[in-house]
Amino acid sequence: NAGVTQTPKFRILKIGQSMTLQCTQDMNHNYMYWYRQDPGMGLKLIYYSVGAGITDKGEVPNGYNVSRSTTEDFPLRLELAAPSQTSVYFCASSYDKVTGELFFGEGSRLTVL
């Protein structure tokens, strides 16, 4: 049971480049989330999904897009990378809406230069 798997673990982008952070979970969880964590700060919700085909914005969605074509996968897309998007990104999933445990991936560290 792999849990939540994120790729890549590290990436350096130039300003204006695009990339996709991949996230997949094998726990058959309906709920999935993308968070970003800036140094010394807590987690901020970017986007979330309550099931395949359904996504919604979190606290800090600007500059990002997501899709949820399957229960397992929830990729996060950065279209025009900016230095402000330098952060560590965490994907998470949960069985139920957020009154229970979130299972997090190990994170993807993104640097935009």
Added chain:
Amino acid sequence: GESVGLHLPTLSVQEGDNSIINCAYSNSASDYFIWYKQESGKGPQFIIDIRSNMDKRQGQRVTVLLNKTVKHLSLQIAATQPGDSAVYFCAENPMDSSYKLIFGSGTRLLVRP
């Protein structure tokens, strides 16, 4: 507004002593609280949760206390071990945000041998 914060950004304790990590929240309507542990280079890991109809909940070596009167949450770790060294986050689930948690900025716990 909604906010979750912590009183002490860094806590240093002697191995074997008990640790107490504190958290204040501002939304009196919040009904669910979670503590997460984040080790260096890893994603957050669920420790323990508590609902607003409780004032205490115990786990293995951990106890969470909730004081709704002063909107205060604490995590007590008994017989602190080197493996407890990590950043600890409290998170709040406001009743009007069923699908997202609000995380505090974290407290770093350092265990001295």
